[in-house]
């Protein structure tokens with residue numbers, strides 16, 4: 203395996219995005235070399251605005267904006283106090299966007315402004331003027347022009363950070379903490395450094411001491427693989443000092459400075475807690491941790507769009523096939539005003555708990571989370587006959603709720619905590635005329651009444667009747683190559699991309715069966731790979747003639763890719779969209795004007811299968 207690197211040169215943020223060479227060539231060809239280079243440059247940085255979805259059932263967008271603006275003003279005061287940086291009277295132009303003063307203010311006058319970036323003088327009267335600051339907070343936090351339940355909060359970056367604070371008598375400047383890639387990506391999104399994320403640290407770091415924070419990212423190991431180069435517990439010696447990291451071959455990337463919250467020894471002894479509280483960041487995005495819990499949810503804009511595109515209506519029955527942690531599920535529930543039923547599946551037990559927790563936090567009651575393999579979510583003919591009180595489940599898709607069954611296996615199933623929700627789903631489904639035995643119905647009702655849920659036996663839900671949902675969302679597991687910030691992309695090979703694509707087709711095979719005629723199926727991913735996007739749409743349209751692409755509202759993303767590409771040694775030519783189809787899908791380009799993650803949405807209208815129309 204060979205590896206390929208794409209480099210972005212910034213004064214102190216010099217990420218190099220590593221790719222498997224074949225994947226790099228495949229994507230470069232798909233997008234064109236220049237466009238793909240732009241995409242890579244966008245991937246290594248976070249989007250410069252955070253997207254907050256409002257729980258409109260509990261509060262209003264205006265109220266959230268008011269509270270967030272207040273929070274931003276307070277945060278600015280705290281940051282200035284911590285850094286000792288007050289208004290410098292200069293503003294900067296970053297990436298062609300002129301930033302308001304507050305966005306540039308966290309960088310001291312000593313910091314180098316990015317090369318070739320414009321400086322402007324700002325009237326001194328503005329400095330510290332509360333009205334001016336309020337106006338800036340207002341400009342940084344506003345309602346999305348198309349999505350009334352979305353608030354955008356602007357950040358800033360990349361900023362140059364002064365790593366040599368107090369260096370007069372100490373040439374190497376700050377001591378250093380090196381964190382894992384996952385931790386680094388979280389810090390770039392606005393988090394602090396938590397103990398498990400710390401890999402290495404300079405000797406003799408004391409509590410309260412300022413440190414430079416870098417990320418250890420995989421590099422080619424010379425044998426076709428990758429290595430990180432730092433193991434947990436490493437003591438950084440003077441040869442690791444930050445000045446050494448400033449050449450492009452360094453193993454870590456600077457992402458900011460912060461205050462150590464514990465000594466070096468505690469950093470590696472403790473198992474949890476904040477290790478470094480970030481003070482100055484290369485990308486300064488507001489942290490929403492613990493803020494307005496239950497009233498807001500931090501979510502990527504395209505994910506909110508996907509929920510809107512599904513267009514769920516109050517009272518409908520929706521299936522979210524791959525739902526954890528529940529971001530889109532809860533967005534759908536709010537659009538349904540919490541009326542109707544959403545079955546939210548995930549194959550991971552722990553992740554189902556996340557859906558339950560989020561639903562409870564947002565006070566949503568129409569969501570029934572359950573552990574199920576979406577690849578086996580359609581009941582087979584034999585199971586239907588055995589378990590649906592001998593009634594055909596698909597006579598009236600609007601009535602045919604979950605077929606809650608398999609008596610044979612019921613005895614062996616021990617219920618776990620999160621399956622409390624499943625019991626609720628069972629009762630709810632029964633209330634709505636689901637097909638299950640009377641004995642099971644009585645048992646489920648008794649369990650709910652007596653509160654004897656945990657530890658009790660529960661008949662496992664084996665699947666759903668064909669055509670039993672008004673709408674299905676398949677937010678498929680994917681290579682996630684659109685997620686940002688992404689500091690490493692080398693884990694995917696052509697072979698792994700092919701596997702994702704095949705998995706998605708198998709899921710889609712299930713999804714199409716579960717939508718009622720006249721219903722809607724939405725397919726989405728957070729990857730850039732056309733093999734998991736346009737090629738899956740092509741497969742769906744070619745395999746199921748009763749599917750057609752449906753218009754999407756709102757339309758915020760760009761068009762899909764037309765044509766195809768011969769990959770996988772020429773053994774499989776993957777066709778994408780045909781001319782005219784590209785405007786029916788939405789593709790979110792990380793390097794595009796919306797500055798979002800890479801994302802893809804296709805919406806299908808489901809008609810009656812042709813053979814049934816002929817009957």
Ligand SMILES: C[S@@+](CC[C@H](N)C(=O)[O-])C[C@H]1O[C@@H](n2cnc3c(N)ncnc32)[C@H](O)[C@@H]1O
Pocket residue numbers: 505523524525526527528529530531547548549550553574575576577677678679680
């Ligand atoms: C892209 S994530 C879903 C994100 C979610 N829709 C949201 O908006 O929060 C894909 C999810 O699919 C789940 N998954 C993968 N294979 C699955 C399967 N066979 N059945 C059910 N869930 C599956 C994964 O556990 C993962 O949580």
